Amino acid sequence: xxxxLPPRAHDALNSAIASMHAALAVDGHNFDLAAALAKRHxxxxxxxxxxxxLGQAEAALEPWLRQPNPPPRALVLRANVRQSNHLFASxxxxxxxxxxxxxxxxxxxxxxxxxxxxxxxxxEARQSCGRLILTNAVIxxxxxxxxxxxxGRPEQAYLLLQRFAGQVPPTxxxxxxxxxxxxxxxxxxNKQEAAEQFFRNAMAANPRDAYLKAAWADFLxxxxxxxxxxxxxxxxxxxxxxxxxxALAEKQAGLDADLAPHIExxxxxxxxxxxxxxxxxxxxxAIFNLKLLNDPEKALSLAEADWQVQKEVADCRxxxxxxxxxxxxxxxxxAMMWLKTARLRHPVLTRLEAQLASHVVGAGLAIRATHGxxxx
Numbered sequence: 001x002x003x004x005l006p007p008r009a010h011d012a013l014n015s016a017i018a019s020m021h022a023a024l025a026v027d028g029h030n031f032d033l034a035a036a037l038a039k040r041h042x043x044x045x046x047x048x049x050x051x052x053x054l055g056q057a058e059a060a061l062e063p064w065l066r067q068p069n070p071p072p073r074a075l076v077l078r079a080n081v082r083q084s085n086h087l088f089a090s091x092x093x094x095x096x097x098x099x100x101x102x103x104x105x106x107x108x109x110x111x112x113x114x115x116x117x118x119x120x121x122x123x124e125a126r127q128s129c130g131r132l133i134l135t136n137a138v139i140x141x142x143x144x145x146x147x148x149x150x151x152g153r154p155e156q157a158y159l160l161l162q163r164f165a166g167q168v169p170p171t172x173x174x175x176x177x178x179x180x181x182x183x184x185x186x187x188x189x190n191k192q193e194a195a196e197q198f199f200r201n202a203m204a205a206n207p208r209d210a211y212l213k214a215a216w217a218d219f220l221x222x223x224x225x226x227x228x229x230x231x232x233x234x235x236x237x238x239x240x241x242x243x244x245x246x247a248l249a250e251k252q253a254g255l256d257a258d259l260a261p262h263i264e265x266x267x268x269x270x271x272x273x274x275x276x277x278x279x280x281x282x283x284x285x286a287i288f289n290l291k292l293l294n295d296p297e298k299a300l301s302l303a304e305a306d307w308q309v310q311k312e313v314a315d316c317r318x319x320x321x322x323x324x325x326x327x328x329x330x331x332x333x334x335a336m337m338w339l340k341t342a343r344l345r346h347p348v349l350t351r352l353e354a355q356l357a358s359h360v361v362g363a364g365l366a367i368r369a370t371h372g373x374x375x376x
Contacts, residue, residue: 013044024060031071034060038077045084049210049239051278054081072098076108086280086309088115106135113143120311120338122151138164138174142181149185150313152343158185176206180215187219188313188346195219210239217245218314222348226252237262240269244284247292263292282306286318296325307334313346320352329359 020037027033041057044050058065058081064074075098082091092115098108113128129143141164149157161182168174179202186195199216206212213236217229229249236242243266250259270285283306290299300322307319316335323332336356339349 013040013047016040017044028063031064031074034064035071035073035077042077042080042084047208047210049241051085054084057081069101070097072101072105072108076105076111079108079111083111083115084280085278088119088309091115104131104135106132106139109135110139110143113147117147117150118310118312120342122147122342138167142174142178145185146181149181149188150342150344152345154185154189154345158182158189161185170201170205176202176209176212179205180212183219184215184313188344190347192223210236210242214241214245217242217249221245221248221252224252226250230255237265240266240281241284243269244288248287251292259292266292279305279309282309283315283318286322290318290322290325296322300326300328300331304331304334311338313344313349316344316349317352320349320356324352324355324359327359329356332356 017037017040020033020040024030024033024037038057038060041053041060045053045057058078061074061077064070065078070078075094079091079094079098082088082094092112095108095112095115098105099112102108109128109131113125113132116122116125116128125147126144129140129147132140132143141160145157145160148154148160161178164178165182168178179198183195183198183202186192186198196219199212199219202209202212203216213232217232220226220229220232226249229245230253233242233246233249237246243262247259247262247266250256250262266288270281270288273279273281273285282302286299286302286306288299289295289302299318303315303319303322306315316338319335320332323329323335336353338344339353
């Protein structure tokens with residue numbers, strides 16, 4: 001037995017995808033059907049994080065993407081695939097082409113804002129969010145709040161998100177995104193009880209979302225509640241990101257017998273990704289090396305490579321943690337500069353920033369003492 005595939009019977013999304021594949025095999029020139037199928041694959045990728053869905057989404061669109069001027073909808077869907085693979089430059093290129101053809105394409109502007117925010121390009125991200133106001137004020141507001149939260153204005157973001165909370169019922173597709181946005185903003189403001197309630201609201205509305213599960217698990221691990229993470233992720237070992245969180249919970253809970261095979265499994269997965277040239281999970285690999293393999297030097301190198309690609313709170317955190325553990329605080333300078341420029345306030349990052357500053361001061365004093373300086 002090489003692998004046990006997840007059960008897909010009695011699942012509405014899987015059934016819809018299977019039916020659409022059968023229909024496309026009969027009517028291969030139907031672009032609307034192909035685009036709908038690609039969108040469904042992307043939906044399942046967000047839920048299950050199985051990278052094969054990304055390949056299948058792009059394959060469904062391939063005949064139209066070969067055209068000299070692909071349909072804007074095809075470009076936006078391919079940009080989604082490229083964004084998921086962290087190919088941000090080519091994703092932005094697709095989006096720019098789509099926007100030139102359809103200047104009011106809301107999906108393109110929203111995805112563009114998301115990518116620019118991940119890259120730390122906040123002014124451009126806000127401008128992209130602003131283009132959504134005439135199309136959907138709620139989406140534009142959540143988009144703008146997310147940018148504000150990571151660029152020094154979490155209080156403004158929190159108030160803006162609260163304003164929209166009454167307008168988005170739990171049955172709305174926007175509800176989970178709104179709850180996650182409120183939860184993360186609350187964490188950054190050190191409102192832990194409020195953050196937990198927002199996470200629980202999101203989980204109740206969308207319990208299978210992989211991104212949400214990872215964010216909720218991270219929150220619980222920071223609260224030193226590993227048993228809840230174990231219960232949450234016990235059935236999610238196929239997902240690399242969630243398996244990592246499960247292993248971190250096992251270490252936190254002292255379950256060494258369960259932890260050992262999961263560490264071995266993660267090592268194999270990260271090695272296979274490196275062989276394929278797939279560097280999507282650099283941040284997770286850095287966390288794995290730092291917290292589970294106790295290899296801060298390798299973790300720091302991975303965190304630095306990850307920082308070249310994306311600049312989110314979690315990327316900043318692992319770079320700072322690895323620099324401290326490796327006793328090389330100067331290598332965290334890009335993260336420190338980002339914190340200063342973005343004016344981001346986050347309780348964990350503030351603590352790490354103080355630790356790094358003390359390491360730098362301590363190193364400076366040691367050098368002066370060695371060379372007979374004023375502190376000698």
